[in-house]
Amino acid sequence: MRANRRRRSDGTGEGSEPGEDSTHDWGDTGGSDSTVESFEVGPAPAGRRRRGARGEGQGSGDGAGRGGPRERGRAWRWVVPLVLAVLLLLYLFRVPLADYVLPESAQSRLLASAERALAADTLTRADGQGARELYAAVLALNPDHEAARAGLARVAARALETAQAALAADDRGTARDRLVLARELGVGQALLAPLEDELRRRDSVEDELDRLLADARAAEAAGRLDGGADSALAHYRRMLDREPGNPVALAGRRSVLDRLLEQAESALMAGDPASAAAGIDRVAAIDPRHAGLPSARVAMSEWMRAALVEVRGEIEADALDAADERLTDLRRVRPDDAEVVAEVERLAVAWIARGHRHLADGAPEAARLSLLRAQALVERAPGLVELQRALAEQGASASAGADPVAAAERVAAALRAAEAAMAAGRWLPPAADNAWQHLREADRLAPGDLAVGRARLAVARQARQCLARLSTPADLEPAEPCLAVLAEFDPADPDLPGIRFNLAERWIGIADERIGAGEPAAAARALDAAERVDPGHPDLPAMRRRLEQVGEGGRH
Structure with a gap:
């Protein structure tokens, strides 16, 4: 191997x-x-x-040609950090660089968003997406951007416009916010001041309306619906004077008028048509379109038809006093109604016929009273002159044994003095040398004399006009003598109770105002006058107690 x-x-x-x-x-x-x-x-x-x-x-020669590992390591040591630094800078400055490379892209997006926000009436928003904030962002990128500046001016104009619209709709919260925005965007004081003044005025009106509403509801709960300065209707009227068309005041007034119509219906059922008619007329004067008026008027018309039928029957039965009393109610309710006027004339003719019967029975005084009753109804009723002539003839024959010249002279002198006083405007007490005192003497000298009776009737009518002119507190002082004249002229006058009640009501209203103004002495004088006029007025005891409480509070 x-x-x-x-x-x-x-x-x-x-x-x-x-x-x-x-x-x-x-x-x-x-x-x-x-x-x-x-x-x-x-x-x-x-x-x-x-x-x-x-x-x-050979290997040594090749290594020398390519460079060794040590040289390559040193090169990477500075290349890598440089690349990382460049990448970091690009990341940190990506938006400015993008805007530099594409300068219109971000501004255009912001401007388009601002236009959409303005079109949607989103003028400002806390999250920065309102028109104001978006236009401001464009200006932050480019302070010379004309479209953004014009956009902010449009936002200011829109803020002022919407503030005006909000005030017109009584949206005071929106109006206040829009005015603040308009001021911050540089809208001039000359344009802002009228709207800010109106906003302050409405705020003060709102406070007053709240107080009046509380007073109105308290008065309504206490049953003081109408007829005084502290009544519910008076408070609702003040609310509507301060803010016409106020829905809360209109609803409250409507509720009070409903209750007044309910009271009128109750009065009609209880046999007091005059009070019922007064209530209906009062509601019609305040709100002619009140929903309850048609049915109330139908009920009143039905009562009138029934009353007229009864009047005709009483006249035919010679029950003239009953017919007179019923016609008095009808005349209070509808004095100008054609059927009522016709029945009044029929009743006057019936009184004249009764006067002739009294003369035939040898009762001239009763005949004179019948004549006066006829004259009180219709001044020139058919047959009136004939009855006057018959009474004059009988009076002349009855006084044949007396000294007619002396009596006539004294009566004539009293009448002349009365006429002079009337011409001078001295009709009634407490004026010195007034017509009424001369006519009282003439009536004593010649009771039942027709000339004296006519003069007395003229003065009594003047007294009625005096009582009808009660429009200011200054008119109340002479009202008491006028009332005394009417009471002396005809103590059985059916109008007297209502006149007394209304006059006392006016005095009680003045007492209420004086108590509220902290003038107990003036309030006491007004209550004394009310008590002289109508001692039985139902509101007197409560007002006396209130005055006593004010006096006790002052002593403490």
Whole structure:
């Protein structure tokens, strides 16, 4: 085996040509020497050593041409860090570089997003996706970008526009936010000031509306629906004065009007048509389109038809006082109704007919009273002149034995003085030398005299006008003497209770205002006047207690 190995090593083995290098069969020449040497046991032949020497020389020459491993290692030491540094810089500055390479791409995307946000009315957003923030981002990339600057100006204009629209819709929260945005974007004070002033005014109005609403609901809960400064309707009216169309005030007023119509219906069923008609008219004056008015008016019309039927029957039965009382209710309800006017004329004719019967029975005083009742209904009723003439003839024959000249002169003098006082405007007390005091003397001298009766009727009508003119607190002072004249002229006048009630109601309202203003003395005077006019007014006790509580609070 050794011999064989030696022969293969020397290149003289079987299948080898003399002088041919057998290392070719082992692949890479760089590793052939070591491989061959690992199989050699003895010294190599001389020829082999020469070939090895040549191979070493050649290998040394090849290594010198390619560079050794040490030189290649030193080259990689600086190439790798350099590549990594370049990659890191590219990563860190990828956006600026992209914008540098494609400068319009990022700006265009931001600008398009800003336009979409503005079109959607998304003017600002906390996450930066509002039109304002997106335009600002474009300007951050390019401070000279004209489209972005114009976009911010459009955002400011839109903010001002939407603030105006929000105020018009009473959306004060949105209006406030939009005004802040407009100010931050540089909208001028001249444009902002009117809107900011209006916003402040609405805020103050809202506070006042809240207070008025609380007062209105408290009054409604206490049953003070109408008729005073502290009533529910008064508070709702103030709310609507401050903010016309306020839905809460309209709903509250509608609820109060419903309750007033319910009260009117109850009054009609209880036989108080005047109060029922007053309630219906009150609701119609406040809200002519109130939903409950048609049914209430139908009920009132049905009552009127039934009442007119009864009036006709009472006139035919000569129950004139009952007919007069019922017609008084009808005249209060519908004074201009054609059927009511016709029945009033029929009743006046019936009174005149009764006057003639009294004369025929020898009762001239009763005849004169019937005449006055007819005149109170219709001033120129058919047959009135004939009854006056008959009464005058009977009066002349009855006074034939007395001194007619002296009596007539005294009555005439009193009438002249009364007419002069009327011409001077001194119709009623407390004016000195007033017409009423002269007519009182004339009536004492000639009771039942028709001229005196007509003059007294004229003064009584003036007193009614005085009471109808109660529009301010200053009108209340002369109202009491006017009421006294009416009561003296006809103590049985069916209108007197209502007149007393309304006048006392006005005084009680003034007392309520004076208590609220911290003027208990003035409130006490107003309550005294109310008590003189109508001592039985139902609101007097409660107002007296309230005044006493205010006095006790002041003492504490």
